[in-house]
Amino acid sequence: MQDFTERAVAFDKLMPLHLQLDTNGCIAHAGPTLRKILADEFVLGRPVSEVFELRRPARGASAAELAAAIGENIHLRMVNGSGTRLKGMVTQNPLADGLLLNLAFGISVVDAVRDYHLTITDFASTDLTVEMLYLVEAKSAVMAETLELNMRLQSAKIEAEEQAYTDALTGLKNRRAMDHLLASALHGEKPFTMMHLDLDFFKAVNDTLGHAAGDLVLEQVATVLNDVTRSDDIVARVGGDEFVLLFSGDLKFEVIDRLCTRIISRLEEPVEFDGQPCRISGSIGIVQSKMYDQPDAERMLHDADIALYASKHKGRACYTLYSDELLENAAHTEPPKGRENTAA
Amino acid sequence: MHGLINRSIQCFIRDSYGAKNWRLIADGAGLGFESFEAMLSYDDSVTLAVLDAAAAELEKPRTELLEDLGTYLVSHPNLEALRRLMRFGGSTFVDFLHSLEDLQERAALAVTGLHLPTLELVGEGEDGLFKLFCASEHAGFGHVFVGILRAMSDDYGALALLDHAGREGQREVIEIHLIQNGYSAGREFDLAASSPQQRSA
Numbered sequence: 001m002q003d004f005t006e007r008a009v010a011f012d013k014l015m016p017l018h019l020q021l022d023t024n025g026c027i028a029h030a031g032p033t034l035r036k037i038l039a040d041e042f043v044l045g046r047p048v049s050e051v052f053e054l055r056r057p058a059r060g061a062s063a064a065e066l067a068a069a070i071g072e073n074i075h076l077r078m079v080n081g082s083g084t085r086l087k088g089m090v091t092q093n094p095l096a097d098g099l100l101l102n103l104a105f106g107i108s109v110v111d112a113v114r115d116y117h118l119t120i121t122d123f124a125s126t127d128l129t130v131e132m133l134y135l136v137e138a139k140s141a142v143m144a145e146t147l148e149l150n151m152r153l154q155s156a157k158i159e160a161e162e163q164a165y166t167d168a169l170t171g172l173k174n175r176r177a178m179d180h181l182l183a184s185a186l187h188g189e190k191p192f193t194m195m196h197l198d199l200d201f202f203k204a205v206n207d208t209l210g211h212a213a214g215d216l217v218l219e220q221v222a223t224v225l226n227d228v229t230r231s232d233d234i235v236a237r238v239g240g241d242e243f244v245l246l247f248s249g250d251l252k253f254e255v256i257d258r259l260c261t262r263i264i265s266r267l268e269e270p271v272e273f274d275g276q277p278c279r280i281s282g283s284i285g286i287v288q289s290k291m292y293d294q295p296d297a298e299r300m301l302h303d304a305d306i307a308l309y310a311s312k313h314k315g316r317a318c319y320t321l322y323s324d325e326l327l328e329n330a331a332h333t334e335p336p337k338g339r340e341n342t343a344a
Numbered sequence: 345m346h347g348l349i350n351r352s353i354q355c356f357i358r359d360s361y362g363a364k365n366w367r368l369i370a371d372g373a374g375l376g377f378e379s380f381e382a383m384l385s386y387d388d389s390v391t392l393a394v395l396d397a398a399a400a401e402l403e404k405p406r407t408e409l410l411e412d413l414g415t416y417l418v419s420h421p422n423l424e425a426l427r428r429l430m431r432f433g434g435s436t437f438v439d440f441l442h443s444l445e446d447l448q449e450r451a452a453l454a455v456t457g458l459h460l461p462t463l464e465l466v467g468e469g470e471d472g473l474f475k476l477f478c479a480s481e482h483a484g485f486g487h488v489f490v491g492i493l494r495a496m497s498d499d500y501g502a503l504a505l506l507d508h509a510g511r512e513g514q515r516e517v518i519e520i521h522l523i524q525n526g527y528s529a530g531r532e533f534d535l536a537a538s539s540p541q542q543r544s545a
Contacts, residue, residue, distance in 0.1 A: 056442055058467065073439065107446040110453065136453055143456050150383050187371050 007095055014124055017086070019101040020093050021048055025063030028098060033122040037084065037112070048101075052076040055085075066090055066099055076103065084112060105129070110136060167237040169215060170222035178236035178244050182297050186289070191250035193288045196304035197225075197263070199241035200281040200316040213273040217280055224266040228259060244304075250290050253321075260284050260319035268317070283311035284319035291322065303327070345391040345482075346458045350380040353394055355423075356416045361402060372397035385457060388482070395484075407487045407508070414491020418499065429454075430496060431533040436525055437502035441465055441474060441493075461485045472522040477515040486516025493520065501530025 008029065011018060016033035027043050035043075043051050049061035056075035059065050066074075070090050078084045088103035105112045109129055112118065123129045165177035173181070185192050199221065206214040218241070225235045225243060234246040251259070263282060270277035285307025289295040307322040310329070320326070358366040370378055373393040380386065399406045418427045429450075433443030444463045451460045461480035467473050476493075478486045490508050497504040505521040 073434075073442070075442065075445075107449045107453065110449075139454075140456060147383065147456070150381065154381065154384060184371055187368065 004095065011095070014126075015102045016122060016124060017088075017103040017105075019048065019103065020096065021063060021066070021099045021101065023063060023097050025049065025061070025066065025099075027051065028096065033118065034103065036118070036122065037078075037116045051079060052086075053079050063099065066101070070099075074101070082115070084108065084115070109133070170218055170237050172222050172225070172243070173234060173236035175236065175238040178234065178238055178246075179297070181234050181236075181246060182244075182300075185246060185248075186295055186297060190248065191289050193247040193249070193251045193256065193286065194300055194304055195245040195247070195260070195319075196285045196301070196308045197243040197245065197282050198284075198308055198312070199267070200283055200312075202241040202280050205278045205280060209273055209276060209278060213276075213278050216273050217271055217278050220271045221267060221280075221282075224263065228262050228266065244301075250288060256286060256319070256321065260286075264317055264319070281317040283308055283316050285309065285311060285322060286319060287322045345386055345388050346455070347380050347382045347384040347386060348455060348458060350386050350391055350394070351382045352417060353391070353398075353413060354380050356413045356420075357398055357402075359420060359422060360412065360416060365401060369394060369397045369401050372401055406484065410484050410487035411491040411494075411508075414488040414493075415495045416491070417488075417495075418492050419495040427499065428533070428537065430492070431499070432535075437497055437500035437504065437522065438525055440496060440500060441476070441520065444476065461489075463489075474520040474522065475509075476518040476520060477512070478518065479515045483511075483516065486518055490518055493518065499531045499533075501526060501528040503527035 011020075012031050016031045018031040019027060019034060020029040022028045024047070026045055026047050028045075030038065030043060038051070047061075048066070052061060053076065054061040054065070054069075054074065055077050057065075057069055057072060059068075061076075067090070070092070072090070074088055074090055076086045076088070078086075085106065085108050086103040087106045088101055091100050091102075092098075093100040104127075110133065113129075113133065120130055165173060165180070167174040182194070199217075202214065202217065205217055218237070221243070222235070222237070225245065229235055229245065229247070232248055234244075236244045236246075238244050247259075263284070267280060267282045270279045272278075285304045287300050287304045287307065289300070291303075292299065303322045306326050307320040310320040310326050311318050314320070354366060354370075357369060367378065373390070373396070375390070375394070395406055395409065398404075398409055402409065404412075417423055418430055430440070433440040433446075442465055445465055448460045448462050451458050461478045464477040464479075466475045466477065476489065478489055486508055490506050493504070493506050497506070502522060503524040505523065507519045507521075509517040509519045511517065
């Protein structure tokens with residue numbers, strides 16, 4: 001008998017989550033950690049099937065059915081509503097007639113430790129649970145730091161990208177952004193309209209009233225262009241006094257006419273600088289993606305420039321829609337006066 | 345949706361259909377960037393937009409794409425690390441099927457904020473018939489799991505028929521007919537990693 005008790009103590013130490021069943025499948029003994037999680041429930045003498053549901057193999061938990069599972073992995077769930085899951089193995093009990101079930105929490109150990117306030121002494125020292133809990137905590141701590149770093153880098157990246165795509169003076173998109181957006185508009189295969197706007201007499205403002213006046217004019221131009229465009233249209237400052245506007249959709253001629261007339265008349269409203277009016281205007285060249293079988297960025301920008309050229313030739317402060325005849329005329333006309341000097 | 349999930353979709357499209365198609369799809373979905381960050385979270389609508397754009401661009405039904413994604417996740421050489429993690433589920437395909445019930449918790453333990461569907465396996469292989477119930481706030485995960493299970497049955501060398509059997513209530517149902525657990529040798533799996541697994545990005 002002494003010998004039996006010593007062995008039972010050894011079982012409790014080595015397997016704190018074990019169950020011994022009698023030949024009727026009733027609980028004869030439970031290891032100390034199992035007793036702890038079963039708490040007040042009076043489990044000794046009760047059929048194991050009243051305390052645990054056998055989830056795998058999916059059959060009853062009678063003595064015979066458990067005996068059939070010897071050598072297999074078994075999955076149990078506590079029927080007291082806690083949902084606690086255990087996995088383990090079944091063997092014949094070497095101490096007494098009946099079965100021995102040795103159990104473990106498996107992946108649900110993190111929840112079990114928290115829910116049942118388990119401590120290091122509730123696990124055998126050969127059990128790697130404590131090491132696993134250590135790894136989980138260490139990993140979570142490191143990951144929280146990494147996550148925070150990721151968020152910081154991400155905000156910095158978004159900010160840097162915005163700066164890289166924005167013209168600092170006017171807040172409009174810059175040339176790089178325009179190239180990118182034009183490429184995706186071409187990707188999208190939806191029709192769009194592109195305007196190339198070049199300010200008239202801007203150099204005169206700069207030369208007579210200074211760069212501060214020029215900057216003020218440019219800011220006013222940005223306001224005008226933002227006012228006349230819709231939120232999904234794109235306005236970019238691509239050079240000192242050059243702007244590109246992208247409008248989604250295949251705009252009708254009347255719409256283009258109304259837009260350009262409005263832009264030019266608003267640009268011509270003088271801006272006051274030091275009590276002096278700054279007077280400018282604008283010339284516009286226009287192309288539409290539908291003019292091309294295979295629209296490409298370089299060709300469209302080039303043709304918009306040809307059309308802009310034609311507007312300058314017509315005496316400025318007007319707009320021109322690109323056509324192939326313009327290209328032929330452009331081949332034997334001089335660049336309009338002042339055009340080569342305006343870009344910053 | 346977690347960046348890892350979004351990035352999986354991106355890598356699947358890139359590795360299966362080419363970088364050019366991925367760029368078209370990213371554009372079509374209006375991402376405004378070319379690459380998901382694995383360790384950031386994105387709004388669910390972003391993932392749905394990518395899936396819609398991919399279905400349109402590649403002219404494939406979304407369900408078929410999701411299934412191919414599942415197969416890709418556990419069979420492409422670039423994701424050998426993921427296949428290994430799945431193989432930790434057990435030494436046979438049946439063990440593996442049972443381990444799927446732990447998958448959600450395992451994933452959440454490994455990566456904070458990674459929410460996978462809750463999986464429940466019903467049926468015992470007497471007749472070789474199982475049902476896997478897949479509960480998630482996002483419909484479609486079931487199709488991903490059909491692809492994953494198909495590839496994993498090969499990996500384990502099991503012969504199994506798999507079918508997405510629609511929905512029962514809020515859950516998607518996958519029917520698994522296991523014909524032979526150890527049909528062929530399957531692929532090797534060693535508990536010790538042979539060398540640090542590099543995921544190409």
